[in-house]
Amino acid sequence: MQLKEKGVDDFDLFHKNYLVHNDKLWDRYRNGYVKVDELRWKRMWLTLLDFKIANEPLAREMGQRFLDLLPGRKTLFPFTIELLEYLTDKGYQLHLITNGFESTQHSKLKNSGIDKYFQQVITSEGSNSLKPHKEIFEFAFQKTGAAAAQSIMIGDTLEVDILGAMNAGIDSVHVNHLNAETGIVNGKKPTYTVFSLEELIDVF
Numbered sequence: 648m649q650l651k652e653k654g655v656d657d658f659d660l661f662h663k664n665y666l667v668h669n670d671k672l673w674d675r676y677r678n679g680y681v682k683v684d685e686l687r688w689k690r691m692w693l694t695l696l697d698f699k700i701a702n703e704p705l706a707r708e709m710g711q712r713f714l715d716l717l718p719g720r721k722t723l724f725p726f727t728i729e730l731l732e733y734l735t736d737k738g739y740q741l742h743l744i745t746n747g748f749e750s751t752q753h754s755k756l757k758n759s760g761i762d763k764y765f766q767q768v769i770t771s772e773g774s775n776s777l778k779p780h781k782e783i784f785e786f787a788f789q790k791t792g793a794a795a796a797q798s799i800m801i802g803d804t805l806e807v808d809i810l811g812a813m814n815a816g817i818d819s820v821h822v823n824h825l826n827a828e829t830g831i832v833n834g835k836k837p838t839y840t841v842f843s844l845e846e847l848i849d850v851f
Contacts, residue, residue: 784815
């Protein structure tokens with residue numbers, strides 16, 4: 648599919664607008680205002696509307712194609728493999744808690760070569776809850792047998808990962824990739840803040 652053929656001449660602008668709509672819809676999804684199927688296509692629909700393209704079938708097609716392509720992405724943050732190896736060698740049990748879709752998460756992990764490091768993958772669909780709500784963490788504790796007092800959440804999004812850890816009563820590490828000025832959410836700071844994955848070695 649060529650966006651230019653559909654009337655989109657500036658892909659960078661399209662992508663920029665898409666990110667805005669995607670973030671807003673994810674926020675509404677986390678708060679229960681939209682359902683997952685609506686999220687999947689409406690982020691494309693709203694972006695197309697910015698270019699005066701009111702084509703719902705096209706938006707649905709683009710949404711599905713995006714989901715089909717997403718598991719094939721293999722880009723990782725620098726030091727990802729080294730960190731996972733380090734934590735595994737230290738004896739930590741690693742689990743993943745994600746708001747991502749059940750249908751894509753396992754494929755993404757496998758295609759990027761890091762699935763072997765995680766003992767359990769907890770998704771929003773599988774747990775019927777979402778970060779930052781504590782219920783997804785409680786589901787994770789039950790499924791993994793982990794204890795809150797012995798658990799720590801590593802995440803890069805304050806309002807989702809870190810707030811979720813706070814709601815669940817566990818320690819947290821904010822990986823501040825973007826070097827955001829504030830590391831405070833709901834008036835509280837994460838237990839730890841690092842600015843790269845390499846710095847996590849000092850925490851663990």
